[in-house]
Amino acid sequence: MRKFSITFILFYVALTASVLAQKGYLRGKVIDGETGEALIGATVSRQGTTTGTVADFEGNYSLPLDAGTHTIVFQFVSYQTKTVENVEIVAGQVNTMDITLSTDVEQLAEVVVTAEVIKDSEAAILTLQKKSANVLDGMSSQTFRKIGDSNLSGAIKRVTGVSIQGGRYVYVRGLGDRYNRTTLNGMSIPGLDPDRNDVQIDLFPTSVLENVIVYKTFSPELAGDFTGGTVNVETKSFPEEKTTSVSLGFGYNPKMNLNGDFLSYEGGKTDLLGFDDGTRELPLDDPTSSFENPNIATNPGPTIDATKRLDPNMDAIRKNSFLNTSFSINHGNQLDKGNYKLGYGLVLNYQNQYEYYEDAEWGYYFKDANKDIYQLDAQRIRNGDLGRNDILWSSLLTGAIKTNRHEVGLTFFRTQNAVVEATSRISRDLEETGQTAYQDVLTYSQRSITSPSIYGKHNFNKITLEWNNTFTWARVYDPDYREALIAEVDQVGEDGQPLYSIDGGDGGRVSRFWRDMNENNESARIDATYEFGDNNKLKFGAAALLKWREFETYAFSLQNKGIVQNNPDYLLQEENIWNAQTEEGTYIQGGYEAANNYDARSAVYSAYGMGDIFLHSSVRAIFGLRVEQAYMNYTGQDNSGIVVYDDERTLDKLNFLPSVNFVFSLTDDMNIRTSYGRTVARPSFREKSIAQILDPITGIRYSGNIDLEQTDVDNFDLRVENFFGRDQMIAVSGFYKKFSGHIEMVRFQTEPTEVTWRNIGGSQVYGIEVEGRKRLGFIEGLSAGTNVTLAASKVDMTEIVVLEDGVTGEITSEFESRVEQARTGEDVDEDRVMAGQAPFLINTYLNFSDAEGNTNFNLSYNVQGESLAVVGVGQVPDVYVKPFHSLNLNASRKIGASKKSQLTMRVDNILGDSKDQVWKNYKADEQIFTSFDTGRTFTIKYSYNF
Template sequence: MTKTVFNLKMLAPLAAAVISVNAGAQEVSNTGTEKQGELMETIVVTAQAANARSDIERQRDSNKVVAVQTSEAIGELPDANVTEALQRMAGVFISRDQGEGRFVGVRGIDPNLNASTINGMSLPAPETDSRAVALDVIPADLLASLEVFKTLTPDMSADSIGGAIEIKSINALDYDGQTYKVTIENGYSELQGENSPKFAGTYTNKFDVNGRTLGVAIAASHQERNFGSENIETDGVWEEFTALDGSEGITAAEIEQRDYTVTRERTGLAANFDLEIGEGQQVYLHSLYSDFSDDEQRQRNSFKLDEENDTPSSVSANSATWSDAALEKELKDRYEAQEILSLVAGGSHDMDSWGVEYALGYSHAEESEPHRRDTTFVQEGLELGYSSAGKIPQMFAADASAVDAASYELDELVIEDNYTDDEEVSLRIDFRRDIEVAGNPSELKLGLHERRREKTGDLNATIYDGFSGDYTLADFAANSIDYGLGSFGPSVSKSAINAFINANLASFEIDETSTALDSARDYVMSEDISAIYVMNDIDFGRTNLVYGVRYEATEFSGQGYRVVEAGEAIPGAVEIAEDVYVSEVEHANDYSKLFPSVNVKFDYSDNIVLRAAYTESLSRPSFGALNPSPAEIEYDEGELKVEAGNPLLDPYEARNFDASFEYYADALGMFSVGAFYKQIDNFVVTADVSSVADYSVYVGSLTVDEAEIFQPMNGDKATLSGAELSWTRGFDNGFLLRANATLTDSEADLGLGAGAERGSKVALPSQADLVANFIVGYERDALSLRLSTAYKGERLLEVDLEDEAFDLYEDTHMQVDLSAKYRFENGMQVFFNAVNLTDEPFYANRRGYNGQYEEYGPAYVLGVTYSTF
């Protein structure tokens, strides 16, 4: 791989902006007042140690087990979005896409099993399949704080087995008068050699409105990030073969080389209005808008090793050769846009011993993928294989024509237009009353919560396989790309192929069967949740007890299509193409449950806090898992490949036990150790169910010789236990150490029965056995440094129902980041961030054989901030 030596000249596009802002800052400094001097003192107070102290105090005061990060603490680390900021908390890990943090898991549990709210209202998910919200669409610049609740109280949604993530956006009433902050930065991707500019700003002020205080807070952020990755992955599983020459070994039938070039743009805007209408009386309107786009070009080599022969010529434990194979070269040209809008209007009123809070929320998320184009060229009859397997298979082509662009014929063009919409309206009313229980102060609280959600998908694909001429890759070839994981050969020119498509699309021939199969994927899923609760919060001297019960009723319905490729008519179905039949399907699943909970906090001494909790919760399966329409059906001469949902899945149900010991030092310091145990029923796992599936659901009476059918299914029972440790220590010499680790162990029963081909016991899917962070901070005068390490242990991603040796596991991941800042007395701050210093890759494997390997390279950011607070 060609590596670029990093130097500050790469960030030259930022220089003019830095000089401009610096000049403006100097002018402000020269005309400053005593009040401005006080604000400079505030900067000193809110440095690393003070930020750590603030987070610790909020954790100590909570009546639940919680991890907290304020916006100031987030700003000390090189985290560009909410997801990456959350990974620093105890027990939190993240799932990455193209090296960027997207989804958040808590205590080693699948991100889909968490609840995410912003300003008290749930967030919708723009992705087609996910219930988990990819929080990377929310810039960290818009935040006031992040909280991860690991135990629940009855006034919180029960929809959380891992943790409940609360995002609070900025509030002007938390600041003194008018403040503002401006940040300009530029990033540099070492792998791609590209720059990534970003701008962010916040403004707050308080106004007198007829004797009442109106707080106005506005935050905006825009980033254009240019980067990419290099990848090699296996499509399908590795299997044992006896080759034509009698040799024996394990090999895969298809391996892909991929090179990605990506441009992601994020625009965020928050506008919050808070009006104090009297003592203890407040109304508000909070809004957040996020726009995210992902412009991706992927060059791909697909080594179709079993294209004609289903047996290799020769095979060993580490190499294989296949004759009469095919090599496909493909360009994916995709632009994806996501939007999230959250509006919350509400208020709170204290009336002597009574109080009421209310909120009406509207959330909308959408994802559009217009005019996606996947263009494929193919060359057949090749001798292909790999000379070494393992983490990075070394692919080879014995034929010289493999690097000749003229030898690849234009084979297929797929154009997709996909749209997903997720909309929710929610209402909550909470009443509280101060009462005495046996002479002890307490608060009785009860409330009503309603959520109405609908998710729709309009998914369309047109597949062309005839092109009114004999075209080859030579007609559209680009220069060979810089690919560090092997030899890539000629690639496809985006501009040339798009010009050809735009000029000739009307003359192309459509593959009616494949088009029909790929387009009958639309769905509508609705989910209505009604909840009532009652809880009591009592103080018995040093002891705080919160207990109560929540009742939630869920009504779920899913409408979609049953798609069958068959050689004869299917009763009740409509033939939409030759031998393709479609019928509408609808499934409903209504359920309700009581969720009791108890949280106890005991202040053993001024320095020691003990906690214990028992809670019950659930997590609803992801929308992709519930989708009644199949995501993919491929049938070719007896070979069947299917990816489908299961709308009859039951929700996860959990009983959760927590206990912890927390020590708070008089100086800056904290140590905590906690234990947790979860009993989970109906866990969901995605598995290859071809050994037990009914093939006729997808192909009628057609013959199936070989099948891969991936579908989510409910397992039986699972348990998860773990320990959580957290430590913070500040020193007089300016050093600050923070460390946390969460160790988990799980066992899940697939419920396969005695006749199953494999063992029924597995780890809970997506459970990481160890999640840890270690941060070394140093601050002296105006200089601030942070070196942070985030570690995530191995976790199970996919189950093979026939052979547990070929379950897919994500390998361990440890990323090292650096942040350095220097503050000037005039309110200016210059910062430098380095992300993924050790060039940590993503790796998933089956029995040590490649599942996916991807490299992203380090990235660097240089920026400047000016603020008045």
Template sequence: MKNFSISKVFFSLTVMLLMVSSAWAQNGKIVGKITDKAFNEPIVGLPVLVKGTSKVTPSNIDGRYELNLAPGTYTLEFKYISFKTKTVSEVVVRAGKVTELNVVMDDAATELGEVVVTSTYKKETVNALYSLQKSNIRVSDGISAEIIKRSPDKNTSEVLKRVSGASIQDNKFVIVRGLADRYNTSLMNNASLPSTESDKRAFNFDIIPSNLIDNIVVNKTASPDLPGDFSGGAVQITTRDFPAEPVFVFTIGSGVNTQSTFKDYRSANTGKLDFLGFLDQSRALPSAYESTRNQYPSLPIAESQQISYAFPNTYGAAKTGTTLPNANMQLSIGNNKTYESGSRFGYIASFSYRTQRDILMRERSDYNLQKIEVIRNDDKLFNYSNNLGGLLNFAYSKGNNKFALKNFYNNTFKNSYVDRVGKISDESNSNNLNNIGSFNDVYQNSLFNSVLEGQHALPKANINIDWNAGFSNTFKDQPDQKIVEAIKPVDSTDPYYVTLSNYNSPAVQNAGRVYSKLNENVFNSNLNLSIPFKLFKQSQKLKFGGSTVNRFRDFRIDALGYASASYAPVKIDLANGVNFDNIFSTQSMQSNNLMLSVISTNSLDYEGKAQTHSGYVMLDTKFSEALRIVWGARLEAFNMDLTPAGKAYLKQTYKQTDILPSANLIYSLNTKSNLRASASQTVNRPEFREIAAYQYFDFETDFNIVGEKNLKIAKVTNADLRYEFYPAAGEIISFSAFYKKFKNPIEQINNGSRVFTFKNAESANDYGVEVELRKKLNFFGDAAFWNNTTFYTNASYIKSDVVLDGSSRQRPLQGQSPYLINTGLQYNNGKLGVNAMFNRVGQRMLYVGTSGGADIYEAPRNVIDFQISHKLLKDNAELRFTAGDLLAQKTKYYYNFGGSTGYQSNEDRVINSIQPGRTFSLSFSYNLPYNK
């Protein structure tokens, strides 16, 4: 019955789409957006006339217009007070097709009479694109939906690594201009997004499917109307709005990995809802523990033992067949309708699902200061993951008003199992032990974002208003992480054994279970008012407004270690039928007198609250046709509290009010080039986890992570200079230089005792240059091949120096790379598309070493991706083949013992090496041809 109901819903939506689109099935449409040249902002209420007819329609609050016309060639007239009249000829309308014509209006000279500017469809289309490229007030780089569609990238993190000056760490965290992920801020539909990570300030971009994105803009300089807590980049993600024509697109695809597909696969315990990406109760804490959780550490030993038996024995793993090819699908529907009253309603809905299994080989080592290997582990990782995403957006506009409700949901699920075989040595390398271990980690990570927004034009008051109110929730449930390790002397014929201490000092890395849950709600509101006016015979604009961001985080973690229920440690041999699968069964626990003890240093619940109240004022001033300066200041009042559960006396509080000035100057050297300069003051604030003083053991790195309660808020002074040249529509050549001065930068450090923590450096300088080129190859000739082929590249060179504890060290900031390179070649003739891409990121410092600990770097690796697509079935379908990571080079982390940050095999030591596989995928997309 449930499936039948879902089928009826999809059938009803299809019928609705057909009905609303039938009104113009025999005609065609001209649609577009009208903006002013000065600010590239929409013009409301401008009449669009079809010459030779009585047809006329006004632009709406978005500056958009729509004309239903019979097939033919038309001339349109755009006429409005304060602007030069513009006529555009050679606009062709085809039956059942949408012709998009965006128009840029020039200011009228006040002392002259009416001035008419004539243009053609082709010229005006190019003009509009130039205007969009040149008019952004900030130094920024972006990627549109069309470019995303033509790339092999399946999620937003992969898309972001194509942006000039950006790279991706751990396949999900964005690094802008070489600065660590903590120096960025993320917004979706102009609403701030929460941190998705429990252990650092970062947003996991791989949870957002790329096919749900309209565009991504990475702002590299600040302006008063942007949040002030970034210095790397402010990443603005916009999801798709209602479309210009009916949409019903279905996509299905599958892929293989050379290292994983059709290989034997092992899984730890699974739940009934894993295939959907949701956790059931099978991995939850037992009710017997939950009911006594607060008293558990002080219960009598016998009672604690009885409760320990209630934990299910789910250690170990079993072969579960072979790894099948990954699979993905997406369904998108949408439409809009314009009513006789002039109002317009539109919607778009999208659903996507992806599932895959991967097998990775990892070599994990550690070294002492004499560069002697003391730990060597060979891991085999089995990863199952799926991604479930949905988008539902509605928009309504009438006259000078528009309202939109945008909703986004995504759920990511991952079940990882690790088989480990290794060797442990003491500092003298004389007492050597072999070790085996297993690790199982399951998590569900979801993001929900909902934004209600409005735009209003008040012509009589000469005021434009826009506002939004948003809610975001991020939820990460990581239940029942299971760790167990066994050892034995090298060359011994004795069995492996597990050593467990007494109940007063359990160690999670020997044998333990960790349960954690993060839930964070974010409430946003923004209000902006802009007042255009004339000064020096030029268009000017005063903009001011305010915003509030309220974050509420609940975090809970239970770290439990298996231990002896007596004062004496216990040694359990893996012999006589005892193995990882049954070592913690009730029978084994009873016979070995075991129990689960709470590891207090690794267990800490806390509540976090953070409020940021902001106000700003900004002047967008034009002194001439060539010179424009956007300047002003933003005031941010920040208040953050972190309270450990049941320990109000340990409450930590941050309060600070900052005035953050900024200025962006744009000088148009000519119609095709700009010179930009900017300066700003921004801040970087600690995240909840960074000040929460509890330890968390990371099995993958073999390090503990602990917070630092005395972190200071960092301040950053930024300066930028950029030259940009647009040879033709869609092409760019740019050169940028930047400088950043940090006071109290926050870094994650390795303290030399196998502990990662956080610390303020005294100061740091960061500076670099960026180059970007996107150019068609038509300078080789006029042949269609050269006109359809585009070469693109962007590269960055970055350098920094840090002052820590009063002494200058010649090392970069944590997370910073000295260079980044993205390049590619793209061919598209409308039918056939080919895209080849190359990416390389220079050595990147992952963790700072102190107290004798060496810095840890990530080595560079070359990545080559390739994609070819072809349209079929009268261009209603597309077949796409993608080859990813063709070189399949290892990801390597190393201790930097040598003087140079680059890897030196005779000095440095690799501590983590992961071998990926090449991926090959095929997808088929079909667009239901309503009007064709």
């Protein structure tokens, strides 16, 4: 017993001594107040001692200190010395502190501050805005925590001039799709929608992000294929301190969660993990096979066998929905090894959300043939319920080794999303068949991005070298889309009950569809910067972006000429599959269509040179030239097999892209910026093709245009900005963009459900942005901010061809089509707005954070003006997106004596607004195109930091 006591005492003493001897760390970044960049070689020391360190080539420093309170001195030659008092260090922990040092040619006096006044990391984004060569906006990870959005699509719409379409697509200054570019850590990533060019940003959870920067003006080190903006998503890489945290959240929407009427269907066993287990795979040995009516086929066996192998589940079923759930794990650390540092991080994230829309509405309307009638004619009205289960998981692994002048690291990012959707609705055909049909639609979409990257940063005194090589594998997999439209025919059975049919002549339809798109990217770049004189720089670089895409679709229909039950599962029950003796039953029909499939590849090689020169202490010029050589190759054929492309070159374009930017510093905190840049917008693989692909989800047939050319854009910007106090600023910007060969999606007058893409000549966009952030002095820690964008656009409809006579060559423009269908008394302008262009965008917030950072409260409001969603042609009117007034509240509080726990509560859509799109025409009442009641969502999340 005595030996045990002595052993215990010795162990306790040793452990206590070890803890007392353990040091803590002060870490952060030293920033040049003149340029906003890293201040390489700045010294950081404890006052009155020889204990110190030097900031590395990224401005980062790490200073080991004994536990207690210290005074720290930050110094650099010809810069004001900054002394920070009351810096508290805790054994085994890290205190982070970013410092800005400024020059003062008249008086280099020492500045003394206390540690409490420099803790807000959001200041780094404002410093970047203030000192950047470009007009830019952005958000930090601290802002993500304040506003509480779980993924980037929710968070980024708070950025000035940025809006979100369809819950996942970024529009900057009213421009979307091909006119914006999204990069991951500065490197290109592919989009995940075969019908669009942009990246679906809802795949990025905010828990893996460090910053998001939106570049709105062009300079040569940026890729030239953007016009609205380049959105650079920066992931966490080199953690300042050891961090291990877990979080668990639950969300409840009274209309959607814990609802026994939720719609879904029997899928695979791994649906909750975000990937299909093979249940939905195409069950055919040869997907290029063709299937004929077994009654007339020489050998009906393959048709009947293929029919039996289809998954028989066709009916949307009711089941209980659970709460929205989220779970994340975050671990990272920085190890100081003396001459070098090691950093690593791991973030795992999982989200599972349910959406249920009861009595949602879909409508399709035409203009009346009589021009004296203003009201729109209903063609088809659909009402019913929709259930959606959205699963998203992601992982981010980072590692890096760094010395004072060199860093080499790698990142591995993987995100996967799966959406299970079921719809049950009644479809009323009010124009052609006059029939009522019962429609069940079952869909599954699986999206993934896998992106490993290796990078390096090296400083050789006056020269800095950076390089990066990134591979990205992206996949969009839509297996076994199922639609059953069972029509009620004008007959009754012997029992007096209605009879039903799936025959097209009766208004019925049953289809099965598989789509798979795989796209691989490799991007590489190298940049060299030479510094000379007083903050002057020359920068040179080169880059390459290679893309390969494979696109496959297989579509089949189910036929049954007899009378069927009003139950989609009835069709593929074994006893109801085609019977050769009775010559009745269900069978598969259709086959491979070559025009629905294609392969494509592209390459963009670029080089640039630019100067960043101070012409005067208050005048900065950033100018240069980027040269890009772009190639596209296409492999595909039409259904006849007459027109065949075999890896044929379809684009070969050399672009010279100049830019010039001036920054006039009226004071240390006030700038006037002017800029001009030439950029381009290139067609996508789908657009520059001969592919003719019917999308059964939208009912639209997309026809490629192999003759499509790129768009050239001239961009002009003017901005006045004033930064004052901590985290406070006001800015006013004006912009103008002129398009040559603007690419627009065009509908055909005679076939409004078929679209193609065409260059339509001249177009323009212009507008102003106003942004302000202010701390409200009457309550400590209270701040407010707002940004407003007003924009307008013009598209010349006389240059848009909607009908072309193949014999005479006579063409009809969109303008002529609109004049032909104009109502009595209606004047038709030659110009209209661009699709997706909102006339205004408003973001505003009110935020409170206490001095200790334990309590945070954020109330945010977002709305954008009515925008054109679908361009009408002929008798088809235009569709507009109605404003959605989004008011959200997020509140968090650190709890417990250690403050390691945090409780977060959030309310989304406080106003209970619905998401509506409407048909509009001259003097006509608005009619519903789509309407979804989103309800209010209440979320609670608990986080713990170990």
